[in-house]
Amino acid sequence: MDQVVDIADFAVSDDPRNTLVTYSLGSCIGVAIWDPKVRVAGLLHYMLPESSLSPEKAKANPSMFADTGVPALFRAAYALGAVKRRIIVKVAGGSQLLDDNGAFNIGKRNYVMLRKIFWRNGILIDGEDVGGAVSRTIRVTCDLGRVTLRTRNGECQL
Amino acid sequence: MSDAGKILERIGTLPPLPDTVLKLIRVLDDPRSTVDDIVETIRYDQAITGEVLRLCNSAYFGLSRKVTSLGDAMLCLGTVKVMQLVMSVHTTNLLAKAQTGYGLDPGVLWKHSVAVALASATFSDHIKATSGSVAFTAGLLHDIGKVVLNDYVADEFGEIVRRVTEEGVSFIDAERKVLGFSHEQIGGMIAEQWKLPEIIVLCIRNHHDPGAVQPSNPLVDVVYLANCTCLMLGLGLGADGLSYRAHPEVMERHELHESDLEKLGAQVLIDLKRVEGMLVDDSRTDDRLQLTGSRQEGRSRR
Numbered sequence A: 001m002d003q004v005v006d007i008a009d010f011a012v013s014d015d016p017r018n019t020l021v022t023y024s025l026g027s028c029i030g031v032a033i034w035d036p037k038v039r040v041a042g043l044l045h046y047m048l049p050e051s052s053l054s055p056e057k058a059k060a061n062p063s064m065f066a067d068t069g070v071p072a073l074f075r076a077a078y079a080l081g082a083v084k085r086r087i088i089v090k091v092a093g094g095s096q097l098l099d100d101n102g103a104f105n106i107g108k109r110n111y112v113m114l115r116k117i118f119w120r121n122g123i124l125i126d127g128e129d130v131g132g133a134v135s136r137t138i139r140v141t142c143d144l145g146r147v148t149l150r151t152r153n154g155e156c157q158l
Numbered sequence B: 001m002s003d004a005g006k007i008l009e010r011i012g013t014l015p016p017l018p019d020t021v022l023k024l025i026r027v028l029d030d031p032r033s034t035v036d037d038i039v040e041t042i043r044y045d046q047a048i049t050g051e052v053l054r055l056c057n058s059a060y061f062g063l064s065r066k067v068t069s070l071g072d073a074m075l076c077l078g079t080v081k082v083m084q085l086v087m088s089v090h091t092t093n094l095l096a097k098a099q100t101g102y103g104l105d106p107g108v109l110w111k112h113s114v115a116v117a118l119a120s121a122t123f124s125d126h127i128k129a130t131s132g133s134v135a136f137t138a139g140l141l142h143d144i145g146k147v148v149l150n151d152y153v154a155d156e157f158g159e160i161v162r163r164v165t166e167e168g169v170s171f172i173d174a175e176r177k178v179l180g181f182s183h184e185q186i187g188g189m190i191a192e193q194w195k196l197p198e199i200i201v202l203c204i205r206n207h208h209d210p211g212a213v214q215p216s217n218p219l220v221d222v223v224y225l226a227n228c229t230c231l232m233l234g235l236g237l238g239a240d241g242l243s244y245r246a247h248p249e250v251m252e253r254h255e256l257h258e259s260d261l262e263k264l265g266a267q268v269l270i271d272l273k274r275v276e277g278m279l280v281d282d283s284r285t286d287d288r289l290q291l292t293g294s295r296q297e298g299r300s301r302r
Helices: A055-060 A066-079 A106-120 B003-013 B019-029 B035-043 B046-056 B070-077 B079-089 B108-127 B132-141 B144-155 B157-167 B171-179 B183-193 B198-205 B218-232 B248-253 B258-281 B283-288
Strands: A002-004 A009-013 A019-025 A029-035 A040-046 A088-093 A127-130 A136-141 A147-151 A154-157
Touching: A009 A019, A009 A066, A019 A029, A019 A040, A029 A066, A029 A106, A029 A136, A040 A066, A040 A136, A066 A106, A088 A106, A088 A136, A106 B258, B003 B144, B003 B171, B003 B183, B019 B035, B019 B079, B019 B132, B019 B198, B035 B046, B035 B070, B035 B079, B046 B070, B046 B079, B070 B079, B079 B108, B079 B132, B079 B258, B108 B132, B108 B218, B108 B258, B132 B198, B132 B218, B144 B157, B144 B171, B144 B183, B157 B171, B171 B183, B183 B198, B198 B218, B218 B248, B218 B258
Parallel strands: A002 A019, A088 A127
Antiparallel strands: A009 A040, A019 A136, A029 A040, A029 A088, A136 A147, A147 A154
């Protein structure tokens, strides 16, 4: 069953029948995680890089920002038995407008912040599809951790 | 008949906006209008009055007393919110249908349009240059051309995407090259046919290319920035994705920084959820709209 993760939201699940899906990733980034031992999957759809932009909004909704959303996602997965060193991470999104000067680079900043958070915490990205100007949908299955990416150009496994 | 001829003919068959909404747009465009003028415009339209009262009395607001008149509604919610509700609800017939050519499921174009409308009103307040109500209307109708162009985009989608991918042109340029018209141009023609105020026509016709308007116009800039922000944040994104040209000079013109876009974008998401919350609360409206996110980036063939 598809469980939809909205913009600025996340979900985790250990129900093998579940598939977590998020639509319409533009400059936002979708972070899909899966622990193969306990078969726990998680999916975050964050909008913006840093919670310092609005601590109030981050408090009300940590999933809006990378630096509050990613820890919240991992903590929720740990609560279901996932362990950091086993977690497989896949990332999609971070698109940009056709912009030679980089004035509208929320997508790039979103991705750079994610790399920084993962680097600080010793987490590797196992697969990614970022940048460009397309809209993306990603889904992760809870049973096998299969991550599927869909764009206007077609569908592929990540 | 050529495709271009058929497209132009199709514009003529588009259902008009409800009369009251058209009157309301004109009243809101007139800086001399007062709240009384606005109430006066809606008062005689029973459907709209009924809708406003039902929304105000919905569980969403949890008001302790029943709102029984338009004046009361304006007092409880504020004129601007009431206007936003009226405009949002009364464009659902036009905007809530699926636009499969653009990879937009039912409700998604409407959601994008309301998001851009809210963002336009917010940006307009931010740069203190234009009327928030006119900005809202222009934002709400900016993509109206997609409704007419949709079927033609569906037929030529492969060629449009090929040009975007291989030639690096924007989606709007690809539309123009392949179909003879872009959704901006078609939208401008529809707005003219509806006899909308000239400034709204200008915003719709240039919402991807504010530089084409000389001298620059703050309201055109506002709708452009609002649309960019909503596209980046994925609020109602379709198969065209972010394949549109960025115009950083607009940011410079209004001394805006990226963090301003981010702040306003975060607020727009919250405002959009508020509007969705109100409408979902209202069971009759809920039937007409599917207010979940975009379900599809790939296109579906008819």
